[in-house]
Amino acid sequence: MSSSAIPVSALDDYVGRGAHLYIKGVKHIDCASGTFNLSLGYDNPDVVAALHRQLDRVLHLSSEFTRSKSQEIFDLLRPVLPEHLDSFWFRDITGSTANEAAVRMAQKATGRTDVISLFLSHHGQSAAATGLSGNAFRQQSFSLPFVGSIKVPAPDCNHCFFGQTRDRCNMLCARRVEDFIEYASSGRVAAMVIEPILGNGGNVVPDPEYYSVIREICDRHGIVIIADEVQTGFGRTGSFFASTGYAKALRPDIITFAKGAGGVGIPVAGVLMRHELDVLEPWEHSSTSGANPLALVALEETVRYIRDNYILDNVTRMSKLLKYGLHELEAEFAPVMNVRGKGLMLAFDLPSAKDVSAFIGIARHHGLILRGSRYGFGNTVKVRPPLIVSEDDVDEILLGLRASLAEFNAPTEFNAPTEFTAPTESEKGM
Ligand SMILES: Cc1ncc(COP(=O)(O)O)c(C=O)c1O
DSSP states (O other), X not given: OOTTSXXXXXXXXEEEETTEEEETTEEEXXXXXXXXXXXXXXXXXXXXXXXXXXXXXXXXXXXXXXXXHHHXXXXXXXXXXXXXXXXXXXXXXXHHHHHHHHHHHHHHHHTOOEEEEETTOOOOSSHHHHHHSSOSTXXXXXXXXXXXXXXXXXXXXXXXXXOOOGGGOTTHHHHTHHHHHHHTSOSOEEEEEEOSSBXXXXXXXXXXXXXXXHHHHHHHHTOEEEEEOTTTTXXXXXXXXXXXXXXXXXXXXXXXXXXXXXXXTOOOEEEXXXXXXXXXXXXXXXXXXXXXXXXHHHXXXXXXXXXXXXXXXXXXXXXXXXXHHHHHHHHHOTTOEEEEEETTEEEEEOSOHHHHHHXXXXXXXXXXXXXXXXXXXXXXXXXXXXXXXXXXXXXXXXXXHHHHHHHHHSOOSXXXXXXXXXXXXXXXXX
């Protein structure tokens, strides 16, 4: 660069508009919603305007001064919450620490220690949240054990741990949790933490009966259920929380949220719980930026926008169109299988992890931003655009996927497909 050149930021290459990200002027539709946090897209005008107003007033306040704003936001949320969740804790900005807050609440309130979580789960990357998560690849280089962590098989019918099929499984993945409580715990289980749909684990959608069996077992053993709704919350699955819709039977004692709660990517996280679990002192769980004014303003405006613009209805309508289109692609292109998901948290599988990374690269050239999943079999492509997508946006996604699949299917010297064996009926599953 000559000394007279105007310095530009590397970020100047990126401009976000609605569900689209322009990279050096090239339009892409973002089917990953950023880092799965842009529930309202890149530049929702209401949220952005509210943030501008707050920027002009005050950027930081100690949480001592934001308590009444947090209360106002909780009052705004009340109509979309199960009645029994009557307390809140909005002092987090990441999902990882919101989950830690929930665990602390369960441990302090019950006087117990152990926490059950699922294989394939992801609850964050702080030390405790990493230790709770059901995967090895994020742990292997460190020593981050969560003392009292008990991992149990995930309710993943496509890869059943117990080798069953749904018609004859008697919901073993839920019922055998009782064996883990009996034989693998210290006898002091405080909580079970569950993503109602396992997001990073490969968009695993449990059968609804799973939730009711887990609820019954946890009731019997006095175990607090924590629904980690960091991915599924704020309208993603078509209800405000998954556990007020598809996963209602879970009746969680605590819900944690983050990601989409900030609407346009502003970091904010929180915990909603029964008042009996509202046991933490401020000094037992807080951070410098917890409940900061920008986070609270983004949270408030996101809740309002979802409510006033019928975003849940939009998710339900767009989900139907997108899922229908994905099923059409599944019928047309042999490598596509296991289309699944709720709301705008959809996914399909390709034969292998290698295929997924090749496909995502091809799709980028067709104007789609997509993400895969490193967990489990690593062969899942996630399709999760912002909740504000229009019919035109859905058409654009499906056209881009069709063109990408056509290219993926056409062998070239650079793009030799991996060997494909058609899935068996039971592999197609769910
Ligand atoms: C289900 C779930 N819980 C918790 C987290 C952690 O959230 P954060 O990255 O904000 O700490 C994530 C992040 O991907 C997540 O997907």
